[in-house]
Amino acid sequence: MFAIPDTWLWDSWYVKDGDTFHGYFLQAPKSLIDPDARHLNATQRHAVSKDLVNWTDLGTTFGPAAAGAWDDSTTWTGSVLKDDAGLWHLFYTGTNKAEGSLYQRIGHATSTDLHNWTRVGDGLALDLKGPNAEAYEAEHALGFWHDRAMRDPWVMRDPKGGWLMYFTARVPGVAEANDGGAIGFATSPDLVNWTLQPPVFHGGFGQLEVPQVFEIEGTWYCLFCTSSVHFSEHRAKQTxxxxxxxxxxxxxxxGPWKIAPGFLDGAEPCRRYAARIEQGPEGLVILGFADSGKATFGGYIMDPEPVLRDAQGLLSIGKR
Known part of the structure; x- marks a missing residue:
């Protein structure tokens, strides 16, 4: 596992450069005592590995901007990728103190070394504004949901050219709060200018967090995490x-996207959350942070476990 003695680690994302994996992790000091307090005290940590098991810690890599900025409160989960010119791009979730950290937006920074990051302009890449904003819960639905959701950007190349962004969001006009979770969507020709598009999926859960989109042998997958308390009534009857x-x-x-049958990697109380699937040295693996609930919160990255894919393209967790 990857653990820091005085620090909680949780959401993570990974990118490979040559034979080296770069891992990025949300972190907060355990001196906060209450694990729930970590969310508003988060920065990003960086470590490297050859095998996704043994990690070399490189310390803090990114954090909130100066007071008054759109992202002066938190810089949460994101993704990292390289453009055609070899420049590295970080897309991240930002919130600000003036809004009580309740409105989430997508930020953008770049790096030449995968550790030192510079915001592109003021860092703001995308908000729920303009054309197609009406397809989202673009304002905080007070008393209906706990935040204005727009977070966890996953950015990748579009096989048809340009770039695609997926993010955690919600749709409006849904009677049941736990049926409004969505995978938001945006497109870009250059990683700088983004066009908000309608969500590519919604329903079944109140939120679909930390999306990760990838393709295996012609089948596309969108990984996400969610809580047992965020299953819709209809979904809870199915599994x-x-x-x-x-x-x-x-x-x-x-898409079109559909929810896979069953549930890939779940438990009650939670064992592992905000997981990613990566191509490790010996095949597909899943890795995420140890949770287990507030009373016994883990706060470290668990060792990867094998991911199996059957003839129908369905995924399962194998034995360690």
Whole structure:
């Protein structure tokens, strides 16, 4: 596992440069005592590994901007990728203190060394504004949901050219709060200018957190995590609610998407959350942070475990 003695680690994302994996982790000091307090005291940590098991810690890599900025409160979960010119791009979730950290937006920074990051302009890349904003819960639905959701950007190349962004969001006009979770979507020709598009999926859960989109042998997958308390009534009748990581399955990166049967990696109380699937040295693996609930919160990155794929393209967790 990857653990820091005086620090909680939770959401993570990974990118490979040559034979080296770069891992990025939300972190907060354990001196806060209450694990729930970590969310508003988060910065990002960086470590490297050859095998996703043994890590070399490189310390803090990114954090909130100066007071008054749109992201002066938190810089949460994101993704890292390289453009055609070899420049590295970090897309991240930002909130500000003036709004009580309740409105989330997508930020953008770049780096030449994967550790020292410079915001592109003021850092703001995308908000729920303009054309297609009406397809989202663009304002905080006070008393209905706990935040204005727009977070956890996953950015990747579009197989047809340009770039795609997926993010955690919600749709409006849904009677049941736990049926409004969505995978938001945006497109860009250059990683700088983004066009908000309608969500590529919604329903079944109150939130689909930390999306990760990838393709295996012509089948597309959208990994996400959610809690047992965020299953819709309809979904809870189809499968026992648990907390952890599941996935959507699709025909193209734009969908159509459907919820895979069962639940990939869940337990109650939660064992592992905000997981990612990566191509490790010996095949597909899943890794995320140890949770287990507030009273016994883990706060470290668990060792990867094998991911199996059957003839129908469905995923399962193998034995260590």
């Amino acid at each position: 026992t609610p648990v907390t952890g990581t599941h996935y959507l399955i699709g025909e193209t990166p734009r």
